[in-house]
Amino acid sequence: LSLEGQAELVVLMGRVAAGDREGFRLLYQRSSAKLYASVRRILRSEAAAEDAVQEAFVRIWRRAGDFDATIASPIAWMTTIARHSAIDSLRRSAERISASSAGDQEILDGLADDSAPAAGALAGGGLARCLEGVEPDKRNMVLLAYCYGWSREELASRFNRPVATVKTLLRRTLIALKECLGGRD
């Protein structure tokens, strides 16, 4: 997203916090395809994804007043809300993930794609490079959790590790990524 795009979203977020529905509609137009992409990747069922994206925007509407433009990026803030809505739905449903992690390399390739000129792609390139440096199991744990909403328990079962170990590994891996990215705030 360009800087202008970011700035526009910040303004729209302010309008939404004030209860402005036209602002909300514009915010939805600018962000829904992106948020739906994250939700859809976590939830296989289209009906569940539709429900989760609705829930996400209801939460965005209600929590817009909490958005702090001095520290948060609007799209990243909304992405967390959308992914959490999808994860909530996933955890509620009886359906467990049985998917393979066939998407891992695809995701890494997408991150490393420098043909896209946007600033985001460069940052993604940095994250991709840092992820490449992580041991495959740990990298896959992070990718499966972030992209597909896997829980610690699911990761524990898949990677044959105790749940507490998964928690420790996830945190260590993330801290290593932060250091690799330069530990910027």
Place this chain on the structure above:
Amino acid sequence: VAETDRDEIEGLAAEYVLGTLDDSERRAAEARYAADPAFRAAVSDWERRLQPLADSAREQPPQAATFDRILARIDAAPPAATGANVVSLRREVRRWRISTGVLGAMAAALAAILVVDRATVPAPQTEFVAVLTAEGAKPAFVATVNIAAGTVSIRQLAEAAVAPADRSFELWSIEPGATPKSLGIIEQASYTAPVAASGAGVTFAITEEQAGGSPDGKPHGPVVFSGELVATE
């Protein structure tokens, strides 16, 4: 100790964004997010760091009707109206059919009475009403819930409020944060069935469904009329 605390905050923020906290941990993290600026900042940093992973998902617009459904949900549960007086709807809702005693007189009411399951949560209010309208239009239906009497009645007000041929109007109650529950098809002469009782903050909506109503208990058609249930006293 300060170092350990910082590590803990950092790890918690990272896992919060990653999505691997369990239910109670996440709720605690959300509360902390609201109260602790340092935690908020740590979360924001993690959101930004990991955002390229979200950006790697192929963009895809939701359905065309999604935004209207979001607005309907927001209207169904405005934050100010969601409170202790929201009576939870019971899961089992059976279909009922509306009685139309006055088919010829379109302006006259299409009236219906539902038998409400008495075993609902007691509410301080005993009567609630929802006026169902199309956006910006005149009232089309009015639904009255009388918890003390155990009845719900729905009345047609507008002549135009008739489903097209081959379609049915289906009534739904939408509890804040829950999926819509069918209250049956607005169709014919009489019905009797238990139905969920409702309190303030619940929205009633009428959708246009295939003839005979939604086959799977979920709304598919567009919302034609909707209105929020409010206390009458």
